[in-house]
Amino acid sequence: IFPPLLFPSLQEDTTLKTVFGNWTLFAKILRASLYGITSLHQEPCGGSKTNTRKWSFQQVMPGSIAWAAVIAIFLLLADTEFLGSGVGKSSTINYKDLFFQYKKLLITKWETKWIKNIMTNINHYVFGVAKLSTSMDPAGTEDFSEEINCAMLALDMETDSEE
DSSP states (O other): OOOGGGSGGGOOOTTOTTTTOOHHHHHHHHHHHHHOGGGGTSOOOOOTTSHHHHTTOOSOOHHHHHHHHHHHHHHHSSOSOBOTTSBBTTTOOBHHHHHHHHHHHHHHTTTSHHHHHHHHHHHHHHHHHHHHHHHTOGGGSOOOHHHHHHHHHHHHHHHHHHO
Protein backbone atom coordinates (compact mmCIF):
# COMPACT_ATOMS: atom_id res chain seq x y z
CA ILE A 1 0.00 0.00 0.00
CA PHE A 2 3.01 2.35 0.54
CA PRO A 3 5.48 1.89 -2.33
CA PRO A 4 8.88 3.63 -2.24
CA LEU A 5 7.72 6.37 -4.62
CA LEU A 6 5.70 7.88 -1.76
CA PHE A 7 8.85 8.53 0.29
CA PRO A 8 11.70 11.06 0.00
CA SER A 9 14.55 9.84 -2.23
CA LEU A 10 12.37 6.81 -3.05
CA GLN A 11 13.57 5.18 0.18
CA GLU A 12 10.80 3.28 1.93
CA ASP A 13 10.45 4.24 5.59
CA THR A 14 9.07 1.29 7.54
CA THR A 15 7.98 3.63 10.33
CA LEU A 16 5.86 5.51 7.73
CA LYS A 17 6.84 8.82 9.34
CA THR A 18 7.92 10.22 5.96
CA VAL A 19 5.07 8.90 3.81
CA PHE A 20 4.04 11.37 1.06
CA GLY A 21 7.45 13.00 1.49
CA ASN A 22 8.18 12.68 -2.24
CA TRP A 23 6.02 15.78 -2.67
CA THR A 24 7.85 17.02 -5.79
CA LEU A 25 6.50 14.10 -7.81
CA PHE A 26 2.93 14.81 -6.69
CA ALA A 27 3.38 18.53 -7.34
CA LYS A 28 4.59 17.86 -10.89
CA ILE A 29 1.63 15.59 -11.60
CA LEU A 30 -0.79 18.20 -10.27
CA ARG A 31 0.88 21.05 -12.12
CA ALA A 32 0.84 19.17 -15.44
CA SER A 33 -2.81 18.21 -14.89
CA LEU A 34 -3.86 21.73 -13.97
CA TYR A 35 -1.77 23.84 -16.36
CA GLY A 36 -0.68 21.40 -19.06
CA ILE A 37 2.52 19.45 -19.59
CA THR A 38 4.48 22.48 -20.80
CA SER A 39 4.09 24.06 -17.36
CA LEU A 40 6.78 21.66 -16.14
CA HIS A 41 9.31 23.46 -18.35
CA GLN A 42 8.01 27.03 -18.29
CA GLU A 43 5.85 29.21 -16.10
CA PRO A 44 2.13 28.65 -16.71
CA CYS A 45 0.42 31.44 -18.63
CA GLY A 46 -2.79 31.11 -16.64
CA GLY A 47 -4.97 31.32 -19.72
CA SER A 48 -8.71 30.85 -19.49
CA LYS A 49 -8.50 27.27 -20.76
CA THR A 50 -6.43 25.83 -17.89
CA ASN A 51 -8.03 23.25 -15.65
CA THR A 52 -7.08 25.46 -12.71
CA ARG A 53 -9.52 28.10 -13.93
CA LYS A 54 -12.17 25.66 -15.18
CA TRP A 55 -12.30 23.95 -11.80
CA SER A 56 -11.57 27.03 -9.62
CA PHE A 57 -8.63 25.11 -8.19
CA GLN A 58 -6.79 27.32 -5.70
CA GLN A 59 -4.95 25.01 -3.31
CA VAL A 60 -4.20 21.36 -2.80
CA MET A 61 -6.42 19.31 -0.54
CA PRO A 62 -6.15 15.72 0.71
CA GLY A 63 -7.99 14.38 -2.33
CA SER A 64 -5.68 16.04 -4.83
CA ILE A 65 -2.55 14.72 -3.11
CA ALA A 66 -4.07 11.22 -2.84
CA TRP A 67 -5.07 11.39 -6.52
CA ALA A 68 -1.54 12.39 -7.59
CA ALA A 69 -0.04 9.55 -5.53
CA VAL A 70 -2.38 6.98 -7.09
CA ILE A 71 -1.73 8.33 -10.60
CA ALA A 72 2.02 8.00 -10.00
CA ILE A 73 1.59 4.36 -8.96
CA PHE A 74 -0.70 3.66 -11.93
CA LEU A 75 1.77 5.17 -14.41
CA LEU A 76 4.66 3.10 -13.08
CA LEU A 77 2.84 -0.23 -13.27
CA ALA A 78 1.91 -2.35 -16.27
CA ASP A 79 -1.74 -1.31 -16.14
CA THR A 80 -3.03 0.43 -19.25
CA GLU A 81 -6.46 1.03 -17.76
CA PHE A 82 -8.57 0.33 -14.75
CA LEU A 83 -12.11 -0.81 -14.97
CA GLY A 84 -15.15 1.02 -13.61
CA SER A 85 -14.57 -0.82 -10.36
CA GLY A 86 -11.24 0.98 -9.98
CA VAL A 87 -9.20 -2.23 -10.29
CA GLY A 88 -6.12 -2.30 -12.53
CA LYS A 89 -6.55 -4.59 -15.51
CA SER A 90 -3.08 -6.20 -15.27
CA SER A 91 -2.01 -5.65 -11.67
CA THR A 92 -5.47 -6.11 -10.10
CA ILE A 93 -4.58 -3.30 -7.70
CA ASN A 94 -7.72 -1.62 -6.43
CA TYR A 95 -6.82 1.99 -7.24
CA LYS A 96 -10.16 3.26 -5.97
CA ASP A 97 -9.59 1.77 -2.51
CA LEU A 98 -5.98 2.95 -2.54
CA PHE A 99 -7.15 6.50 -3.28
CA PHE A 100 -9.69 6.43 -0.45
CA GLN A 101 -7.14 5.02 2.02
CA TYR A 102 -4.57 7.68 1.12
CA LYS A 103 -7.20 10.41 1.31
CA LYS A 104 -8.38 9.14 4.71
CA LEU A 105 -4.81 9.16 6.00
CA LEU A 106 -4.20 12.68 4.70
CA ILE A 107 -7.49 14.00 6.15
CA THR A 108 -6.83 12.56 9.58
CA LYS A 109 -3.24 13.85 9.64
CA TRP A 110 -3.89 17.14 7.79
CA GLU A 111 -3.02 19.29 10.80
CA THR A 112 0.32 17.60 11.52
CA LYS A 113 3.52 19.51 10.87
CA TRP A 114 4.71 16.89 8.33
CA ILE A 115 1.56 17.01 6.17
CA LYS A 116 1.24 20.80 6.45
CA ASN A 117 4.82 21.11 5.20
CA ILE A 118 4.07 18.82 2.25
CA MET A 119 0.91 20.77 1.44
CA THR A 120 2.76 24.10 1.60
CA ASN A 121 5.54 22.82 -0.67
CA ILE A 122 3.08 21.45 -3.22
CA ASN A 123 1.03 24.65 -3.18
CA HIS A 124 4.19 26.70 -3.70
CA TYR A 125 5.31 24.50 -6.60
CA VAL A 126 1.90 24.39 -8.30
CA PHE A 127 0.61 27.91 -7.67
CA GLY A 128 3.70 29.97 -6.85
CA VAL A 129 4.35 32.40 -4.01
CA ALA A 130 1.92 35.10 -5.13
CA LYS A 131 -0.99 32.67 -5.31
CA LEU A 132 -0.27 31.29 -1.84
CA SER A 133 -0.81 34.59 -0.08
CA THR A 134 -4.46 34.68 -1.16
CA SER A 135 -5.34 31.01 -1.49
CA MET A 136 -4.07 29.88 1.90
CA ASP A 137 -6.32 32.18 3.93
CA PRO A 138 -7.98 29.80 6.39
CA ALA A 139 -10.87 32.23 6.89
CA GLY A 140 -12.04 31.40 3.37
CA THR A 141 -12.37 27.67 4.04
CA GLU A 142 -14.17 25.59 6.61
CA ASP A 143 -12.30 23.03 8.67
CA PHE A 144 -14.29 19.83 8.93
CA SER A 145 -11.45 17.70 10.31
CA GLU A 146 -13.01 17.36 13.79
CA GLU A 147 -16.33 16.18 12.34
CA ILE A 148 -14.56 13.78 9.97
CA ASN A 149 -12.47 12.35 12.81
CA CYS A 150 -15.63 11.81 14.92
CA ALA A 151 -17.37 10.09 12.03
CA MET A 152 -14.34 7.88 11.40
CA LEU A 153 -14.19 6.89 15.07
CA ALA A 154 -17.90 6.09 15.05
CA LEU A 155 -17.52 3.99 11.91
CA ASP A 156 -14.52 2.20 13.42
CA MET A 157 -16.58 1.35 16.53
CA GLU A 158 -19.44 0.09 14.34
CA THR A 159 -17.03 -2.09 12.33
CA ASP A 160 -15.42 -3.44 15.50
CA SER A 161 -18.79 -4.40 17.00
CA GLU A 162 -19.85 -6.24 13.82
CA GLU A 163 -16.84 -8.56 13.83
